[in-house]
Amino acid sequence: MSDYVLSIQDLSVTFALHDTEVQAVREMNFDLRAGETLAVVGESGSGKSQAFLGIMGLLAKNGRATGKAVLGDVNLLGMAPSRLDAYRGKDIAMIFQDPMTSLNPSLKIKTQLSEVLVKHRGFDTRKAEMTTIEMLERVGIPEPAKRANAYPHEMSGGMRQRVMIAMALLCQPKILIADEPTTALDVTVQAQMLDLFKTLTEDFGTSLVMITHDLGVVAGVADRMMVMYGGRAVEKGKVDDLFYDPRHPYTLGLLHSTPHIAHRAARLDPIQGLPPSLEHLPKGCSFNPRCAFCFDRCLEERPPLTPVGDEREKACFFEGPLQSKKVA
């Protein structure tokens, strides 16, 4: 028996454009353990969201996911939508950045949430509504019985995101995927939500995947992290290892680009240049045009993701210490 709840093998996501194809995610591999929080970090276009939309069968019409996403003993990829619905929402749930666009504006909160229980768990309406109200209370919505009768537009952004989380947790899924769940929220509300995520993963034993660009959020909630660049994972490992001893120059660059509230530096030390276009990835390592540690081999050959120490992998040929050399 493995203790993995989800195992992703060679996941690629491709979009067909009118005369060409764009690969948004390339050969992604990872395992998610029961009860852990994995952060997936990257900038726009890194493929972090598309990978998980692919796993959930939620890609745009011109998108296609290949590889394997093994949940228990079934492979979700390539499964017909009608079969997928038996797992989506029940075993694996996803929430998004903007709760307003994910909720049906014309249905009461109570109605949209209890529907999930009727469908997946065969509850009758009354029991479903009672369970819904209990769950709303659980995620910190005051006066849950009253708020259950509200429509989404009658709630604030923070409350709506709580409703989304409640909805995702109704069937007590093994896995919750949260795509930038706090990005649209104010900092005080964000703190409440992160606190809620921690409590919920502890209480329900849910495995959480937190897709984010914010290293502050990662540091606060995650056990392990995966850094993505140009559609590929470039570094994986425990959060502490990657924060205090990054081995990939891009991870280092992200850390140096992030302003820290506790100490004010005169100048940040950003990564130079721009993220690559997925249609024209550089030859060799995709990061080479922006990398201060780049040498000849990086221009010709693409570094594979290779193990470095305890539960760590990196995709970089440079072997020296990164900290001593300043990113120019």
Next chain:
Amino acid sequence: MNQTPANLLEIRDLKKTFSIATGLFSRQLTLTALADINFNVRQGETLGIVGESGCGKSTLGRCILQLISPDEGQVLWLGQDLTRVPAEEMRKRRADLQIIFQDPLASLNPRMTVGEIIEDPLRTLRPEMNKTERRARVVRIMESVGLLPEMINRYPHEFSGGQAQRIGIARALITEPKLIVCDEPVSALDVSIQAQILNLLAELKDEFGLTLIFISHNLSVVRHVSDRILVLYLGRIVELATGDEIYEDPKHPYTTALLTAVPIPDPKLARQRNIDALKGEIPSPINPPSGCTFRTRCRHAQPQCAETRPPLETLENGRLVACIRWREIEAEKAALAEA
């Protein structure tokens, strides 16, 4: 001898309300976006303005530039009240006061080339310049902000968010302004690009001797760029102090609460921190609480906080705070630390 630089801008008793019609037979409601706003902006400083959504920070930036007319109060620019300047003269004055917006692509005309966008303010504000002079200055500014001059004939959609923001900055700089209001200038950008733009703003500030008003909801970013920081809550100033004072020794309970909510990109520190998240959300500005508007979320609130609006008190070193209990709270903290 004079240690304090001159005030470029003085805001006096500024107030701004919006009326809102509700329902079919439209009851008129009044939303107070800003009230009792008093502060100065010093020559050469970066003043950060922080607060949660709806606190009035963007409205304040726009009132300063007269893009929105305040209901009451004065905006003194080098002693002259901008709220009383006629529209035609204000237009000329805009050469001195510029703005950079959050969404760089949305704030650039998609049908103009980059060169035309950056040059445009010069046509109205510097009529004495001829075409060749204008173009020469456009090229110079493009270089200053890190855009290649050969991009001059391209259109905004060909640029990424970070580059588009450089165009927005170039457009603001072209009239050689003294003050730039930066309204969430890096919020829409990726982390690596955000850092590039923050560094660019710092370089340009030194190069052109600019004064900046930096509006953001991101406290880490504001901490990084600002000399002094103004904290707004529900349209009122709750605290104004230097960056170090705000971050190391906040006096207002709201400032303290905001700071503890900021995520720290350091796992060990993040785990040590006891995040005592602020409860609830901002009350409606249409029907704000009586007395201190923060009292409904304040852990230190007492019955007297509901009775009187706390005055904005000026402390010895010039910092401002609006809380009737800050001395007591500080004493309580000190007692706790000793125990």
